[in-house]
Amino acid sequence: MKSVEPAHSAPPGPEQTPSVTSVKPAPSTRPARPGRRNRDWVHGLLMSAPAVVGLIAFVGVPFGYAVVLSFYNVRLGSPLAPSFFGLEQYRRLFTDPDLSGPFLRALLNNLTFAVVVVPLQTTLALALAILLNRKLKAIGLFRSFFFMPVVFPIALVAVIWRLILARSDQGMLNSALDAVSFGNWGAFDWLGDGATAMASIIVLSVWQGVGFQMVILLAGLQQIPTELYEAAQLDRASRWHQFRHVTLPGIRGTLVFVAMLTSVLSFRVFDQVYVLIRGGGLDEDAARTVMYQAVTTAFDQNNIGQASAITVVFFLIVVVLTLIQRRVVRPENED
Template sequence: MPPATAAPGTPVAAGPPGRSAPATAPAKNRRARRGRELRAGLLFSLPAVVLLLLFMVAPFVSALVLSFTDQRLVSPRPVSFVGLENYVRVLTDAQFWGALTNNVVFALIVVPLQTGAALGLAVLVNRRLPGRVLFRTIYFLPTVTVMAVAATVWKLLLLPDGGMVNGVLDTLTFGQLQPGWLSSTSWAMPAIVITSIWQGVGFQMIIFLAGLQAIPASLYEAATMDGANAWQQFRNVTLPGLRNTLIFVLNVTVIFAFRLFDQVYIMPQFPGGPLDSTRTMMLQLLQTGYGRGLIGQASAIAVIFFLFVLAVTLVQRRFSREERAVQ
């Protein structure tokens, strides 16, 4: 018997009321929960965003604006727009290029040496050896020392007459080697390099140590069962496991290397000396802005310096990304 059909125009009875409400309620609850989580996340991140805007974005924008003016530290004249004049003066200044060269040389020496030393120390203190906690503390202590204090101590150690370093060298070499660490153009930068590595290697060691402890022990056990020696385990297990940590450490070390200031200001007899052999971009910026009162020109140096470090960091990250893609 065919089923009965409703006559044309007869309203079809709807299902029981409230049947569709339970189906949409979970979706509404999820949307409401996501909204609350989003508002909470924005609220918690607001202090960090405000600090970022106040102490990073706003100063850079201010420096960018001032770099196009003839702003001076103290001057009765009104500030006027000068266009790219400050950038032309900076880029045609031989002292600026000398400072940039010193920064590049310092980074090329410090970054590989400090990173390699930190990785070696991290591997050493990660082993189950007696006294490893004491050694971790000893290696990390220079990091918590303010760089200005560390530079002052090293300046006393490296004095040509009465300094401990030259005293030891004089004894070991029977007076044949007594470098003028901070008075010679050949030895001033090596002295700055030694001080910087001594002070910064502990921070990198802790970062590498955290990365080493995150590598599963089962990988080393499997490598041992396959007959891998210590070097093969380091090359095929440790280094791949530390790839992201290594990239982070390299980026941070490059940035710190280009921010070199305290050592070159405190350790030589004159800031940047002798004969500008330790002059850096940060010192050039400070002396231009506060020594000569040329705030507009110093702002141009700051902008150029920022763009240069940004370019170096982006190139470094690009190479790291391509290396990961190949592997």
């Protein structure tokens, strides 16, 4: 009997070799490990620590001290110890005619200054940024020329504008108007007249500060892709439509930041007012601001407690107005 050997299958040929397909592992969808999140949080805290420490040391602590002083009767240079006043400083600020009148007038001047300066300076800064956002020879020279007033000390700026707005015939503005009117223009007191005192401060401040906002908006304009303008030109969009549908949406966040920054700076106006009132003949009642009122109350009247109350009230007003503005003009990505 023949033994039956088990059949052996032939080795697979080349055409029978099973193909091996490399399969890439699916990307991991697991969340970041807690250890990594903790390290990122620590790194972020360390990077922001210098700014936070400076903010607390130079803003938080002085403001907290001002809040405490507003509840006391503190006289600068007085031998008497400070006495607790409670809310008396705040009551006097709104009920005493000698205090409430100048304070409310200063607050109205601040609001007027902000309402005019914020849209005017932002619009001029945007116009200059668009004008200087060109590839021309010596364009850096023109940008430096418009930015130059920003680096001038405010005392120098005040002296320059005091010469321009001087009351005498030697004042540059009066001399120019006199020449244009063929000698029929008299010597007008631009700084001393109550109708033009605040307008003079507004023109001075816009001239000095518009270059800073211009640089910020210029940086925003340079971040807009040129392909968007090329596509708009292919669609035969006019320059106005390009500005409206490409430029403005592209810098909306930058415009919001510039408007908020200008608002905060406009409420802080003090230097030019102080210099021109003390040395330039500026009308004090027409141009006084809240910061000027607080400084003169503290160092001219030696009433530190009352000046602290003015500062606290003004700080709260500015915070409320800033939050309202932030809510109204917030960027689209925060809706």
